Amino acid sequence: MMPDTDAPERLLIALGDYRRPAAPAHHAVERLGDRVRRLLGRDSADAVQDDRLRRERAVALQDSIPAPGFDGIVDALAASLHDWRADTSSASRIRVLVLPPCERQDLMRQVAGRHGLAVLDPPPRHTLNGGSRTPIAEPGGESDIVVVPRLQHWFLRHHGGLATGRALLHRMASGSRRWFVGVDAWSWRYLSRAAHADLLLPAPLTSPAWDADRLAEWLAPPGGAGGDAPVSVRTVKGGEDVFARDEDGALSHDYLRELAARSLGIPWVAWPLWQRGLRTVPDEGGAGPDSGTRALWVTHGIDPVLPAGHLTGALLLLQSLLVHDGLRAEELPVTLPATFEVEALLCALDRAGFIGQHVARGDWTVLPSAYPVVRTALAEAGWSMPPL
Amino acid sequence: MEDASDRVERVRQLINDIGLAGVVEIVIVVALGLVTISMSRRVLEWLADVVPSRARLYVLGTVPVLRLVVLIATIVWIVPIVFDITLGNVVFIAGGLSVALGFAFKDVASSVIAGIVVLFERPYRTGDWVRIGEDYGEVRHMGMRAIKLVTPNDDVITIAHDRIWGESVGSSNDGASTLMCVARFYACGEHDGAHLRAALQDVALTSAWLNLDQPILVIVDQHPWGTRYQLKAYPFDLRHQFLFITDLTVRGRTVMHELGIREAIVPGLPESPAGA
Numbered sequence: 001m002m003p004d005t006d007a008p009e010r011l012l013i014a015l016g017d018y019r020r021p022a023a024p025a026h027h028a029v030e031r032l033g034d035r036v037r038r039l040l041g042r043d044s045a046d047a048v049q050d051d052r053l054r055r056e057r058a059v060a061l062q063d064s065i066p067a068p069g070f071d072g073i074v075d076a077l078a079a080s081l082h083d084w085r086a087d088t089s090s091a092s093r094i095r096v097l098v099l100p101p102c103e104r105q106d107l108m109r110q111v112a113g114r115h116g117l118a119v120l121d122p123p124p125r126h127t128l129n130g131g132s133r134t135p136i137a138e139p140g141g142e143s144d145i146v147v148v149p150r151l152q153h154w155f156l157r158h159h160g161g162l163a164t165g166r167a168l169l170h171r172m173a174s175g176s177r178r179w180f181v182g183v184d185a186w187s188w189r190y191l192s193r194a195a196h197a198d199l200l201l202p203a204p205l206t207s208p209a210w211d212a213d214r215l216a217e218w219l220a221p222p223g224g225a226g227g228d229a230p231v232s233v234r235t236v237k238g239g240e241d242v243f244a245r246d247e248d249g250a251l252s253h254d255y256l257r258e259l260a261a262r263s264l265g266i267p268w269v270a271w272p273l274w275q276r277g278l279r280t281v282p283d284e285g286g287a288g289p290d291s292g293t294r295a296l297w298v299t300h301g302i303d304p305v306l307p308a309g310h311l312t313g314a315l316l317l318l319q320s321l322l323v324h325d326g327l328r329a330e331e332l333p334v335t336l337p338a339t340f341e342v343e344a345l346l347c348a349l350d351r352a353g354f355i356g357q358h359v360a361r362g363d364w365t366v367l368p369s370a371y372p373v374v375r376t377a378l379a380e381a382g383w384s385m386p387p388l
Numbered sequence: 389m390e391d392a393s394d395r396v397e398r399v400r401q402l403i404n405d406i407g408l409a410g411v412v413e414i415v416i417v418v419a420l421g422l423v424t425i426s427m428s429r430r431v432l433e434w435l436a437d438v439v440p441s442r443a444r445l446y447v448l449g450t451v452p453v454l455r456l457v458v459l460i461a462t463i464v465w466i467v468p469i470v471f472d473i474t475l476g477n478v479v480f481i482a483g484g485l486s487v488a489l490g491f492a493f494k495d496v497a498s499s500v501i502a503g504i505v506v507l508f509e510r511p512y513r514t515g516d517w518v519r520i521g522e523d524y525g526e527v528r529h530m531g532m533r534a535i536k537l538v539t540p541n542d543d544v545i546t547i548a549h550d551r552i553w554g555e556s557v558g559s560s561n562d563g564a565s566t567l568m569c570v571a572r573f574y575a576c577g578e579h580d581g582a583h584l585r586a587a588l589q590d591v592a593l594t595s596a597w598l599n600l601d602q603p604i605l606v607i608v609d610q611h612p613w614g615t616r617y618q619l620k621a622y623p624f625d626l627r628h629q630f631l632f633i634t635d636l637t638v639r640g641r642t643v644m645h646e647l648g649i650r651e652a653i654v655p656g657l658p659e660s661p662a663g664a
Contacts, residue, residue, distance in 0.1 A: 159590040159643055193600045194593045312628075316596050336596050337635045382441035382565055382625040384600045 012080050012205035015098050015188075018387045021211045023261030024254045068218050068271065070105045076207065077111045081180060085115070085145065094172055094179045096204035098188050100266040100388040101322055102368040108149035108182035117145050117180070122153040123164065125331055129156050134164045136171060145178045152187030152325040155195070157335040166195045173200040185388035186322040206388065209265025212256040216243055218267065219256075219274055221296075236279060236299040255298065262300070262372055264388070272369035276301030303373045304353040313340040314349060315381050318366055318374050321355065326363040403471060410469050421462035425455050436515070441625050442565050448514035449563075452507060452530040459532070495550065499533040502549035506530070511557040517567060517626060519558040520547055540630060566599050566622045569629050571636035573644060576614035576652035584617065587643045592621040595639070597632040599624040614652035 023031075077097070084095050099107065112119050118139035127134050139146060148154075148168070155165030169191075172179045181201065183191070188204060191197035210218070220243050221231040233242050235255055242255040251257065259277075263270035279297040306314050320335045321327055327335065332342045346364060349355045354370040357363070366374055379385050406414075429451050436447040471477060512518045512535070516527050525539035537545045551557075561567035575584065585606045592604045602622035609616050619640060623632040644651060 157594045157596075159587060159594050159639060162590060162594070189600065194590075320596060335594075337631065338638065339631070380440035382599075384624065 011076060012097070013208050015185075015204045015206045015387055018206055018209060018265075020209055020265045021257070021260035024257050027254065027258045027261065070107065070267070072218070073105075073207065073267065074107055074110045074114070077107060078114050080205075081111055081115060084180075092202075093176075094181065094201055096181045096183065096188075096201050098183055098185050098204040098206045098388065100206075100264070100269070101184055101186055101325070102266070102366055102371050103184070103268060104365075104368070105268065106149065108147060108180075112147040112149065112180075115145075117147045119147045119149060122150065125153065125156060125328070128154070128164050129158050129161045129334060132163060133167045136164070136168055138171070138177075145180050148172075148179060148181045150325060151181055151183035151191065151197075152323075155187075155191070155324075156331065157190070157194075157320065157323060161334070162194055165191065169195055169197055169200045184322075184325045185386040186319075187325060189384065189386040190323045210260060210263075210267050210270065211265070212251055212260045215256050215260050215263075215267070215270055216251060219270075231294050231296060233278075233296045233298050236297045242298060258300065264372055264375070266368075266371070266388070269368045269371050272367070273301065273372075274298070276369055301369075304370050306354070306373075306377060307345070307348045307352065310345065310348070311377075312381075313345050314354075315374075315378055315383075316340065317342065317345050317349065318354065319378055319383060321364060321366050322374070322378075326358070326361075326365040328361075328363045332364070406470065414466055414469055417462055417465050421458050424458050428454050428458070445513065445515040445563055445565065451514055452503070455532070456504070456507065495548075496533060498550040498553070499548040502552055503530070503532050503534075506549055506552065510563070511552055512559055513563055516563065517560040517629075519560075520551055521555055523547065561626050565626060566602060566624065567626045567629060568602075568620055568622055569633045569636070571619045571633050571640055573617040573619070573637075573640050574614055574652035574654070575617065575644065575649050577650045579615075579647070579649045581608060581615060584644065584647060584649060587647065588617055588619045588640055591636055591640045591643055592619055595621070595632065595635050597623045597628050597635055613654045 081095070084092060097108070109119060111117075120136075120139060123134045151165075151168075154168050155162050172181070183197075183204070185206075188197065221233060234240060235242060235253060238253075240253045240255075242251075242253050244252045246252050259270055259273060263273055277298045277300055279299065316336055317332065317340070320332060324331075324335065329343065329346060332346075336342060346355070350357070350364075354367060354374065355364050356367050358365065375385070432447055432451050432454070436444045439447055467473070471481065506512065512520075512527050512530075514527050514530050517525065518527060518537070520537070523537055523539065523545050525537040525543075525545065527535050528538045528544075529536040534546045534548045537547055539545060573588065585608060588606050589604055592598060598604075599622040605618075605620040607618040607620065609618075619636055621632075621636065623629055641651070
């Protein structure tokens with residue numbers, strides 16, 4: 001069932017108004033307990049804990065719960081763009097959309113496609129580090145709005161890699177054309193500091209955080225058609241249906257509230273966390289209490305663990321990947337201090353489940369399922385955090 | 389006027405008949421106090437390394453406070469066991485104590501009292517990077533009498549608290565989790581100062597160690613031998629200050645090289661104090 005895209009609460013909000021879903025109180029206590037247990041056992045941990053993760057992945061169920069679509073999100077963005085497009089006042093010549101990190105669905109490009117808008121693609125990243133501006137090939141034609149799907153791909157965090165990104169920002173701010181700009185939250189934070197993006201462009205908007213109810217609507221398994229039995233999803237610990245509601249219409253169990261909190265209100269983070277937590281009873285496929293109902297089981301998966309003894313290097317690398325929304329292995333050393341073994345860290349973080357490599361483009365990105373752990377670790381190490 | 393026998397009698401009245409049980413109790417209390425102080429210091433120092441960076445200095449700051457509390461509690465427990473606490477006895481003790489402190493232990497007492505003052509005034513705290521006289525380093529341990537300062541060269545220097553009576557104490561972070569780092573560059577000959585200044589600003593902006601919430605400054609001043617550029621910025625954690633300065637210096641020199649700017653080399657220029 002798709003979310004109601006006409007509801008005002010679905011539409012965009014100011015970036016400063018973004019509020020992450022709160023976790024139930026007992027969930028925070030449990031997480032603290034897990035943390036303390038992990039700290040006390042830290043000395044005996046291997047540098048990369050990957051064996052246990054492989055076992056968990058082998059058990060996780062992939063086929064009974066089809067992947068939910070992101071069309072609803074695209075619908076909401078397209079609807080917002082439609083309203084903005086109709087407003088031709090000069091005050092709203094540029095619209096900036098800050099998206100949560102780890103977005104891989106190319107939402108902005110889908111929106112541009114629906115409206116038939118021209119897209120301005122970034123130059124290859126290796127051309128950005130020359131110290132001089134790479135020419136910006138602005139699309140011509142009749143399109144009244146130009147879409148920049150990923151502003152974060154227009155710079156490289158190197159003293160010679162900011163010129164082109166700055167030039168693009170100045171062109172957008174000073175020209176007469178209309179721009180619809182998508183940018184990752186970490187990159188927006190960095191560009192605001194390094195290129196005065198917050199001064200050149202208007203205050204950005206973002207999508208509201210996804211709470212438990214919205215996740216329930218989005219993740220609920222299909223009711224079943226033809227001879228297929230409906231699927232119920234139950235907690236491993238108590239066997240309660242995670243989608244069940246009480247007489248007031250509120251979710252009876254806290255699992256989805258915990259999932260919303262763990263995923264920081266980001267749907268593409270919630271999806272892999274949900275997948276990672278799914279289990280099946282090996283022998284029978286999970287017979288539920290009701291006849292004709294097939295039961296799946298869900299728990300909270302195990303969080304990946306950063307390499308012991310290499311925490312600072314790992315966090316520097318992960319932070320660089322977040323700021324740039326992905327980098328190739330040969331681009332990473334340019335953005336990091338010279339003292340770190342980038343290749344070794346990439347191997348360790350890949351095995352531990354923190355990063356993945358895009359098959360076609362070859363760039364490394366932080367995996368959505370690992371983002372909450374990475375964000376927490378960066379905050380605890382003293383980094384400045386974006387709102388998302 | 390008291391004679392010697394009166395004084396002896398007075399001291400006898402002052403001290404309780406302790407007995408074996410009393411001695412055992414004193415030993416146990418002292419041992420417990422020492423163990424508590426030692427264990428709490430180790431636990432808190434371990435905790436400081438695992439809690440979020442912003443909480444680290446607060447946790448370290450509780451170590452000397454806890455030690456003082458345990459010490460006072462131990463003394464308060466033991467004194468009634470040893471001494472018969474009456475007003476006259478307290479006056480008698482205070483008189484004797486003042487003579488002893490005045491001659492033999494005045495420096496120790498001065499340092500201990502200064503240590504208590506430090507807990508309230510906080511010219512330095514555990515985890516702070518401070519300069520006391522010629523010495524600059526991190527306050528790793530605050531004892532009752534002295535602090536242990538670890539310098540950038542990993543030397544441990546013990547400095548008595550009573551130095552605060554007569555010397556100024558400079559703190560680079562004053563309890564904050566970051567501090568200003570300065571990378572210096574020296575240029576000579578004709579060059580575009582504004583361009584170099586902007587380039588050095590970008591060097592700081594593109595450092596992986598940078599704290600984005602703090603300002604970046606490039607201060608330029610002219611000298612007979614050339615132009616000095618001071619790049620001032622903050623790392624996201626003060627423990628990385630030297631790596632941050634190294635990163636700024638290496639990349640800043642690369643930028644100067646790329647711009648074709650000659651570095652000034654002035655033999656005999658006095659070395660900046662460590663960390664300054």
